[in-house]
Amino acid sequence: MDCYTANWNPLGDSAFYRKYELYSMDWDLKEELRDCLVAAAPYGGPIALLRNPWRKEKATSIRPVLEIYSASGLPLASLLWKSGPVVSLGWSAEEELLCVQEDGVVLVYGLHGDFRRHFSMGNEVLQNRVLDARIFHTEFGSGLAILTGAHRFTLSANVGDLKLRRMPEVPGLQSAPSCWTTLCQDRVAHILLAVGPDLYLLDHAACSAVTLPGLALGVSSFLQMAVSFTYRHLALFTDTGYIWMGTSSLKEKLCEFNCNIRAPPKQMVWCSRPRSKERAVVVAWERRLMVVGDAPESIQYKQLTIQVLLDRLVLRRLYPLAIQICEYLRLPEVQGVSRILAHWACYKVQQKDVSDEDVARAINQKLGDTPGVSYSDIAARAYGCGRTELAIKLLEYEPRSGEQVPLLLKMKRSKLALSKAIESGDTDLVFTVLLHLKNELNRGDFFMTLRNQPMALSLYRQFCKHQELETLKDLYNQDDNHQELGSFHIRASYAAEERIEGRVAALQTAADAFYKAKNEFAAKATEDQMRLLRLQRRLEDELGGHFVDLSLHDTVTTLILGGHSKRAEQLARDFRIPDKRLWWLKLTALADLEDWEELEKFSKSKKSPIGYLPFVEICMKQHNKYEAKKYASRVGPEQKVKALLLVGDVAQAADVAIEHRNEAELSLVLSHCTGATDGATADKIQRARAQAQKK
């Protein structure tokens, strides 16, 4: 039994460690590993090596070689590095290899050495070069932090959704920090850096100096720092050979240790097993390994989920095995089989020796309408391999236009994209394609395309109405849409022009358009408006005051109110205001002026086309009962009762109603009989009613 415990070394009271070879690596690398840039993926993922990385002192004739091995050292890929000098390598959580170049460009490779994409860390990085880079993992994905030659940090919390953050400056920082690391607190990435005896914490907004609780005295610089995988714990190694271990919130010290080795360690990492309560830091020098640990406290690690396991299998192209696992575990299709089939399809499109038709057919046969399969993702991959025709064929199987359209645009099949967008009914998608087409085509072709797509055309018109008025005009012109052109120029006559002559000219254009549109009414109305505008201008010059943009009706009213009845009459005649309305107009204006004499004269000028009840009403509105009564007597029999009631002559109203033998009138009068004064009248009506009923 003792062979199991013999090589275990105690660490504290309850923890034991041992050095143990799990398996031997299949590769034949030995000493040269020391000259390589090395990156191992988390969870026993692949290992990447860059041999002969670019060195200043070396001749550039030897090209670096990028090699990828499995965790057990099986070679997966090897390629000659033809791009720029690489500063750092690292794996994303999706097992994509990120190669950070000195110029801030990051090249992304797959597990099999297939180039995926590249992105830049921005201009500032390009100008100042990359001094150092770290890839880190958070719940949002894999992030990248860059230290530039200007000693500034640029950070992206998720390289899958690149948003660059330039961190604030560290005051007085003249040289590179002696060591630094990324921390993740409250779901935000920070940077902790050491400059001499000082520590600084950088977040998006500020740089703050921080201290370690319980740090031993005499430290003049920090040589190494390490943060645990969960970002909970932090360890620092100082120039005094002292190790501080604590929480990464910097609020608590867990333990400290003095190892009496003052040489800077090559590496320092946190080391714990899943579900283990022990925490330890492993420090490595050239020929020495040290484990430093502390008292127990529970830590939970997320295990590799089944999803991640399946991803790993897929990345290694072990499709049948992955599908068998899915079926065994009875995973829902969307999470299981369809996802693996989709990956298989993405691999399939890369087989260049098979024709587009065959690949498309093979994929559709296997995938069919399997839920959760994205044909557009597969098409995107096909396009990525330069197989545009295959991509288009695959997109035909994609039911979601939102997915089809962007890829079609990328492949420069804009017109196809337009019809797909229109089919979807998603107007935003249509707009997007339209703006794309507008930049891509010359104006003539663009208009032609619109002409064949009425829905797109009307949407584009709306866009132009708010954004590009001139284009709107061109569009109407192209379609000979004279009616809309007319409206367009009317709007212009109000919005674009200030001078009367300019406005009249715009209206003239509108009128011409209306004639062309065979809209006689609008044309005539527009010509009338031109006439009115000129006239109003003249009135302003001659009489002062405000006339322009009043309606014809209000212009006449204003003239009467200003005492210019002659001109008012003339205007009414010129524009043929109907008699009835003119009477209403004059009546209202004269009552407003309280010119009772003139009103009476007007009422007698000829027989009123609107009767005399309006005269009674308007006088009462101005509280002039005396004048009102004058007109009440002239009101025709049909409205007589109403008029008499208005002027308050209930008794006479009753007489008229009785005379008319009109039941509605009788009850109307009755409803106006109030209190004792009208008592007699009310009785009279009741008697008349009774009599009427007898008959």
Place this chain on the structure above:
Amino acid sequence: MAAHLSYGRVNLNVLREAVRRELREFLDKCAGSKAIVWDEYLTGPFGLIAQYSLLKEHEVEKMFTLKGSRLPAADVKNIIFFVRPRLELMDIIAENVLSEDRRGPTRDFHILFVPRRSLLCEQRLKDLGVLGSFIHREEYSLDLIPFDGDLLSMESEGAFKECYLESDQTSLYHAAKGLMTLQALYGTIPQIFGKGECARQVANMMIRMKREFTGSQNSIFPVFDNLLLLDRNVDLLTPLATQLTYEGLIDEIYGIQNSYVKLPPEKFAPKKQGDGGKDLPTEAKKLQLNSAEELYAEIRDKNFNAVGSVLSKRAKVISAAFEERHNAKTVGEIKQFVSQLPHMQAARGSLANHTSIAELIKDVTTSEDFFDKLTVEQEFMSGVDTDKVNSYIEDCIAQKHPLIKVLRLVCLQSVCNSGLKQKVLDYYKREILQTYGYEHILTLYNLEKAGLLKPQTGGRNNYPTIRKTLRLWMDDVNEQNPTDISYVYSGYAPLSVRLAQLLSRPGWRSIEEVLRILPGPHFEERQPLPTGLQKKRQPGENRVTLIFFLGGVTFAEIAALRFLSQLEDGGTEYVIATTKLMNGSSWIESLMEKPF
């Protein structure tokens, strides 16, 4: 908190909770303190989903209205813009962000598009150089907002204009998305009926969207039996007529916005003894109107002439209840009385409010002009003298009554005559331009494009056929105890609701001829259900129909549908959805164009 949403046959609180959850999730994504910058139009509808307390729980500390130049100072970590996807708003946002950036990079910006993210808008933000400033750019699919236990609205003001004037289907796309959300929560709707061009498009989009989601089988037992999609332009007549239900009249006279109404305060002054009416409140009285208020639920859909008797009956019941206190002798009785007091006091407050509102409305409805206008409307709807110039309209113009009132009447006449004779139409148009100003020529053209105002073509008036076949005019209307939906307009039965009624019984086959006269196609689609989800209706169990008005619906139409739902042998209960709650005036106003 929103219990009234769960009173109906379909529990709309489920939808409200779903959208609230979505909102909370978004707010939590932006960790730390927040300020929200609001597109002003959204605040009303949002109020129906979440009060300030919910926002506060999620660290929203400040709220601003979106406007140009700089944001007001706020010591918060996140600034979130809640906006509709409109280009002009993007310009303002960019201005805000750029001036904020100059203050120092201390804030995180986020943008929440309601109801949908827009590539077009994001492109604009990119062109303005601010797209990268936003950490989260997301959408909040608040398409259909629950207003009441049986009522959903998108509150999309411009929907009718966009659809019928500008051929812009954006709101139809949102409607289809909203219907997909409803189906995700309440199950696939097995049958879709529709009438009209827009209805057809929405149905097509739904079918297409369903195909896009082939992956996720909807396993929810269907709550709705049918969906009826109706274009507003199938029935242009109804909204033009003055609504005569209690709620309809409140809306016609004071305008109900997002279930709130603002009323003149004088009638609501607290009555104190010995206080000679001084200190009258000057600020408008704001009341929320929904079925959470028991009395309102009872009277809202009644013809206004039937409201008075309910109020006086209710007054007697309440004062009798208060009188009970004299009979309470034992401690137990007094205790019981006291426990009922809050409820009684609330009922008394509610009664006082509605008595005041009823008085306000009565002042209007008993006026001579209201009577004259109603007479003319009813003449038109019953087919009297629709083909010549109407002297009441002439007088309204001559006296410069509000233009919207005139336009409503002229349009009503046009619709009731299948268009006006060219001479009559030109006369009205000329009178309107001369009196109200030439600029309204643009509005008149819009009304013509929408089909509200048009010359009669072919010299044929189809309206009498439609009126007779669909029994749109009922002479023997009973306002107190209605037997037919025509009570909501005191004689006119809303065409839209009649179509729904006939669809439910005996089916549209009986009115094929009229359907062909009305604009747009009519259709039926089935959405197959897996056998496990197929419903076996119990005898006597009512069907539930979701009726969606594309282009707006009036309160009177809603009242008519509720009347049908309540009929004992009706067979169908309705849940109503619409792009906008509206009335004739707000509708005409949305079609008006003012060039200066």
